Structure formats: C-alpha cells, structure tokens
Amino acid sequence: MDFENVKAQMRKGVLEFCILSILSKGDAYASDILNKLKESELIVVEGTLYPLLTRQKNAGLLSYRWEESTQGPPRKYYALTDNGREGLKELEVSWKALIEAVDSIMNK
C-alpha cells in the first residue's frame, strides 16, 4: 500500500481549505502564506502553493492587489472575496463533520 499517495491526497484536500482559512485572518502575500503552511508542515514543496492560489483566484474565491514593499519590488497581496468567505464557511462545516465522523469510527 502506497501511504505516501494517501497522505498526499489528504494534504491536498485540506490545503485549499487552509489557504482560505489563513486569508480569513487577514490579507497576506504568498510568502506569508507559505511560512504559515510550513510551520504546520502542511506543505512539502513551496511550488504547490502557486497553482492553487491562481486557481482559487480564477474561481472567484480570492482577489489580489499590488502593494509597495520597503524591500524589493511590489508584492501581490491576496484577500478573500465574499464568495471565498462563503466557501470557507461551507468547508468549515464539512471539516467538522468529517472530524466527527473519523473520530467516531476510530473510537468505536
């Protein structure tokens, strides 16, 4: 059995949820998001984040603006849209349901 594959699938499932979650606490640019994800060991290679951000932006969950930076060129700051907030609520509900379901099965 290839558990790496299962783990990767699990991480992928929650990654998008976590990106929305991080952004719900305030606008951030890609490196901020990366740092938080890496702290909680949700991401292995950084490159994974960028396609996800772009896809969420294309899906209307995120928007971005350019902000001047004191060090180096302007940065892309991402923010949740109203759609994004609604999507996050939905995901939170199903996340709780999922945890309960898994717990109840494991504790039986």
Add this chain to the structure above:
Amino acid sequence: MKKTLQIHIGGRHFHMNEDAYQNLSHYLDKLKAHFAAEGESGREIVEDIEQRIAELLENRITEGKQAVTAEDVTEIIKILGKVEDFVYTGQTDTDYQESGSWDRRDNRRFYRDPDNNYIGGVASGLGKYFDIDPLWIRLAFFALIFLKGVGIIIYIILWIVVPKAHTTAEKLQMKGMPVNLSTIKESVNAEYEKVKTNLSGFSKSSEARKATNALESLIRALGLIMVAIFKFIIGAIGITFLVVGSLFLAALIMLSLGFTNILGDFHFLHGVTLPDFSVMFANTGHYTLVIISLILVLLIPIVALIYGGIRIIFNIRTKNRYLGVFLITAWFLALFLFVTLVIANGTNYAVEATGKQSSQIETGKYPKLHIQVRDNTEDKRMTVYSVFDHKFNYSKWDESLYTRPRLHIVSSKDSGMYLSVEKRVKNIGLEDSEEYLDEVAYYWDQKDSVVSMDEYFYTGDDEFWMFPEVDLTLRIPDNQVIVLSESVCELLVWDQQNRYCSDSPLTGKEVIMTNDGLQVHENQKRSVNRNK
C-alpha cells in the same frame, strides 16, 4: 576565475555563475512547459514562482558572496520542488519524471542513426544503443537473412517502429548522454572539432577521468554487472516475444497466401489455406467478413507480441496510450463478429441435397448412335483452384466455376436408352435446397443420331462452398450400337476410362452393351478381320 552573468528575475537583478544560470533556466523551462497548458493563468503561476525565487535568492546574497552559485539554485529548487512534485494526485506523469531525472539515470534510447546509415540507420542505432561496433550488427542481420529471411523482416519492422534521431537531443539520447545545454554544446563542439581536425582520439580525456579510484571503479563495476544481468533478463523476455511473434506472423502470412507445408504432417490442415479454412464456417455473403474477422483475431495478438517485444528490448516509450485500448477493443469486436457469424451460419449448414433427372434418348430410328462430349467453355484460359480435394476451373471471363461431371456407362434395364443427370450440393440449409440445385447448370442434347454432352457443369464463382458434383449415367439397351468419341474419355469414371480408353481403346468403334460391359460389335469385328 568563473564567468558570471547578470540576470533579471522577479523584478530583481542578480549576478549568477554560468552553471547556476543553466540549472535555473532549465528548471524554469520545465515549469513553463508544464503550465503552458493553462494559458494566461499558467503564465501567472510561473511569474509568481519567479518572484519567490528572487526572494529566496536574495536571502543567499551576502556582502562576501555576491554571485549566485549552482548550489544556491539546487537548494532553491529543492525548496520549491520539482514540477512533478506539484502534481498532487500521487501519480507522476512519466514525461516529467523522465526529464527530471536525466542527471541520474542512463536514459539511453534506441533511435535510428541518420548519420552513419547504410540503409535505414537501424544497425548503427543498435550499435550506439549497445555500445558495439555496428559492423557486428550488420553481419548479424546479414546472417539472419539466410534463416528464412527473418533478418529482413526484423529489419523492416525496426525500420518502421523505431524513430529516427532528428534533433541533437535525440542523437545524445541515442548514445546515452544526458540531454542538457552543456552536453549539447559539447556534442556540437565535438562534431565541429572532428570535422575540422579529423581527429579520432577525442575520447582520451574521458578515459583519463574514469581511472580515478580503484575501489570506486570496483563498486561501479559490480553495479554495472547487476544492471547488465537485469537488462539481460528483460532483453531475453523481449526477444522471446519478438521471435515468437515473428514466427506466428510468418505462419499466418503463409497460411493466408496458401503455403501450407509449414504445418508439416498435420493432415487435417494439410493443403488447406486460411481462406479455404474459413469456408467451413460460412457459406453466404458473410464469407469475406468471416475471413477478415478470423485474420484480425489471429493477427492482433501477434502484432501486440512483436510490438511489446520491441518496446521491452529497446525501452521505447509510447505517447499513444490509446493504441492498447484500441487493439483490445478491435480484438474483442473481431472475436465477437467471428463467433456470431459462425453460429449464425452453422445453424444453416451441413445439409446435402441431391436431385436426379433421367431423360430418354431417342433410339428407334437410328441403328447407330454417336456419343460425344463438347467443350462448353468459351474461355480458353481458366485457372485451376483447389479447395480441399475439389478442383474448380475458374473462368474470369464469365466469373463462373467449371467442373467436369463423372460419367458411368451401364446396361439399361429395359429397351430404352437413358441419360440421367444427378446433381449434388453440400453445405446448404434446409430452406430452398431445390433452388441451390438449380444453381448447378448442366446441359446435353441429341441431334438426330448424335448425343452431345457438355464437358463441364458450371456454377457462379461465389457458389463454390456448395462443392457441387454431377454424376451422369448413360444406360444403354442390349441391342443398341453406339460409337463413343474420344472426348468421352475425359468424363468416364476411373475404371471405365482404364477399360475403354487405355489399352485397346474402344473409342471410334461400333460397340454394344453386353453382360461384360461394352464390347466391339460383331459386324465391325468381322470387317476388321476381313481387312487383315
């Protein structure tokens, strides 16, 4: 001293060593290729990643170290991950895996070599692949030609299946070198140098590098032996596939074309070609379909075997994933069609029909009757086909099959003289069996004292599966004098032909029917004696 380049990435400027630059641009090229499918968003993703790369690079620049090194780039690529690691489905696309690991694995591929070819570059490409002088491979192909031409077949198959090395990258892979900018440059330079100075010893430097450390080379040698054993086993499987497949293919082609001696003494099939064999399964317009489906059912696994063998031996990857699905589908369809047709036809089969028509020959007025056979074919150039033990004369001219009937001459039970025509057909259904008999056409007539019988009965060329037969029986009353023309011999059954035509032929003489068969008539005997 090292050459550095100035590059611009993610809105920042960097000094970079040349090897670092090559690593990075190789990485970015792969990213671009990967995300190209996503169009505008793809470009955006790559831009974002470039931005991140710039950030990470910046962290590595210090007062003491201004230029970005290859190690820095390797580090950064590790942090960002390879393209195949981005794909979170767990299955990595083989193409990316391949190009991502060029620096670790021997990615040698079999290509046809267009630069050193005699015919199609197959032998030269094989030589590059196995690192041996193509001369030996050419000799091997030549030797295999004498093995029933197997060499030619294998060569042609390889010529078709194996791609030609067009680009410099492919030519490098042919020799098993990693494909990157520096090796391409190396290869182009080497070729240039070779042409310029016509020197052959440019491999000396690599020879020298090899002899570094005795222990290291021992370990490497052991590893190489393991790899070689593994490759040998894989290769043996591939070659078995290829050889078995080729033999089956040759057998199928020979069967289809009518060469049957390959089956040796297998009597049931001896002399049967594949088209003939199919006749046993169908008797109507489905005949062609049955043959096509049968050939497909046999051919597809054979082709798959050969193709698989070649792929295993030469590590050929195909980008066409649908080929397998297509072949399997086609095979099942062909099998289904074949079985359906056989069942459908089989129920309507194995019935024989016989029809007999006896007519009286007018004798009263004629003391002497002449019996003759006339050639009723207008086409003088007929082809003889043989299906099982049946021989048909096929005339292209009227698309008919002509066959000789068999003639028996017997004694009549009464004073009348009769000719009976008995037609027999096989392999028909119960329905319309009489109509099938009518497909068989045979004619004879009587003009005054001359009875003329056609030499052939005939059917349409698509009716051969009936295996039609016609038996003629001529009943002669005791006192009737007849004269058989020589042409009658053609139709007489074997024993009567021997008796009446061979030793002392009765043809052309007046004969009568006796208890002991035909005898020369007394009057004639006397006249013969008198002449003596």
